[in-house]
Structures are given as C-alpha cells and as structure tokens.
Amino acid sequence: DTEVTQTPKHLVMGMTNKKSLKCEQHMGHRAMYWYKQKAKKPPELMFVYSYEKLSINESVPSRFSPECPNSSLLNLHLHALQPEDSALYLCASSPWGISSNQPQHFGDGTRLSIL
Amino acid sequence: QQQVKQSPQSLIVQKGGISIINCAYENTAFDYFPWYQQFPGKGPALLIAIRPDVSEKKEGRFTISFNKSAKQFSLHIMDSQPGDSATYFCAASTAGGGNKLTFGTGTQLKVEL
Numbered sequence: 001d002t003e004v005t006q007t008p009k010h011l012v013m014g015m016t017n018k019k020s021l022k023c024e025q026h027m028g029h030r031a032m033y034w035y036k037q038k039a040k041k042p043p044e045l046m047f048v049y050s051y052e053k054l055s056i057n058e059s060v061p062s063r064f065s066p067e068c069p070n071s072s073l074l075n076l077h078l079h080a081l082q083p084e085d086s087a088l089y090l091c092a093s094s095p096w097g098i099s100s101n102q103p104q105h106f107g108d109g110t111r112l113s114i115l
Numbered sequence: 116q117q118q119v120k121q122s123p124q125s126l127i128v129q130k131g132g133i134s135i136i137n138c139a140y141e142n143t144a145f146d147y148f149p150w151y152q153q154f155p156g157k158g159p160a161l162l163i164a165i166r167p168d169v170s171e172k173k174e175g176r177f178t179i180s181f182n183k184s185a186k187q188f189s190l191h192i193m194d195s196q197p198g199d200s201a202t203y204f205c206a207a208s209t210a211g212g213g214n215k216l217t218f219g220t221g222t223q224l225k226v227e228l
Contacts, residue, residue, distance in 0.1 A: 004158075031214065042204050042218030043159065056213050090158050098214040101147035106158035 023091030121219025
C-alpha cells in the first residue's frame with residue numbers, strides 16, 4: 001500500500017461536468033505534486049505546491065484548478081475537460097519542499113475518462 | 116538539453132538473468148538520478164537513486180551504475196524474477212530546479228520463466 005492516497009480510483013465524467021480529485025498524505029511531507037500520465041508514457045508534471053503555496057504551474061490549461069487546503073491534502077478541480085484529458089492523474093509528495101532534490105512518493109492515481 | 120534518453124524501449128529477460136536499462140543525459144546540471152518502477156494500474160514507486168559523487172549504488176538485487184564523464188547511468192537487476200516485470204523509468208533533476216523530474220521514456224521489462 002502506498003502512503004499517498006488518491007480518491008477516487010476511477011472517474012468517468014462528461015465534458016460539461018465539474019469534479020474533483022483528492023490526494024492525502026500523512027507523512028508530514030511539505031511538497032505535493034500533480035502529474036498526468038498517458039498510457040505507455042512517463043508522468044508529466046502539472047503543478048507543485050511547496051509549504052502549501054503553488055510554486056510551479058507547468059502552463060496547465062485553466063480547466064484544471066489545483067488547491068492545497070493544508071499540508072496533508074491536495075485537490076485537483078476539473079471543469080469542462082476535453083477527451084484528450086483522459087489519463088491517469090498521479091499525486092506525489094516529498095519531504096522538504098522543493099528547494100533541494102529529494103525522493104518523490106507517488107500515489108496509485110485516479111484513472112480519468114472524459115466522455 | 117533537458118531530455119533523458121532511455122533504452123531499450125522493451126526488454127525480455129529469462130528468469131535468473133540480468134536486466135540492464137540505460138539512460139543518457141545532456142544537461143550537466145542534473146545532480147539527482149532516481150529510478151522508478153511502475154506496475155500496471157499502480158503509481159511509480161521509487162526503486163533506487165544516485166547522486167553524481169558516487170559511481171555505483173546497490174540495494175538488494177538492484178544496482179545503479181553512474182558514469183559522469185559519459186553522462187550515462189544504468190539500472191542493473193540481478194537474478195531477475197517474474198515479479199520484476201514492470202515499466203521502469205529513469206529520471207533526473209537539478210539542484211534548485213524545484214525538484215522537477217525529467218523522466219526517460221520508460222522501459223517495459225518482461226521476465227519469463
């Protein structure tokens with residue numbers, strides 16, 4: 001079992017729906033990440049929060065909206081997604097913010113399908 | 116210059132054999148090199164990582180070899196087992212780079228009985 005928990009595991013939504021993905025970690029980590037992964041491809045970084053502040057946005061379309069309510073929780077709000085947004089969305093965390101290189105621990109992801 | 120090139124794309128190894136996956140990079144500012152293992156339906160799991168002041172690191176059956184002058188690093192899986200069948204990603208990041216990982220394209224490993 002991973003220590004980064006993502007819910008839901010699967011999500012099917014229409015292009016006009018609004019939904020949210022949730023990520024929790026209780027390891028006391030201070031940086032949290034959202035990645036998008038297409039089949040047979042490596043993860044692509046979307047957002048990074050360090051000490052609950054958005055530190056990196058990799059030019060992600062505004063239909064994806066991240067939120068970090070506290071140091072243990074990370075949300076990704078979805079609205080008006082496109083079929084090409086169907087992918088595995090991964091959350092990760094690392095211990096000490098982003099000022100140094102350190103291991104990232106991934107959750108098992110949310111498999112998102114856009115109809 | 117930010118790319119990490121990974122080879123082979125896929126690999127079939129007999130049980131008990133050695134699996135070798137190679138990565139090469141151009142950016143000399145990279146200073147952290149982790150390997151991730153990903154099973155179908157699961158997230159990537161950190162396997163082993165190395166920094167450029169070390170030429171080799173071993174953890175159990177997994178060894179990273181690092182050649183700074185050649186800008187290459189590789190993962191060796193000794194005594195490969197069917198349970199090792201997974202996709203392996205090498206990655207690299209730079210100090211002060213926001214802990215952003217540049218991933219290789221992945222290697223699909225199958226270990227046959």
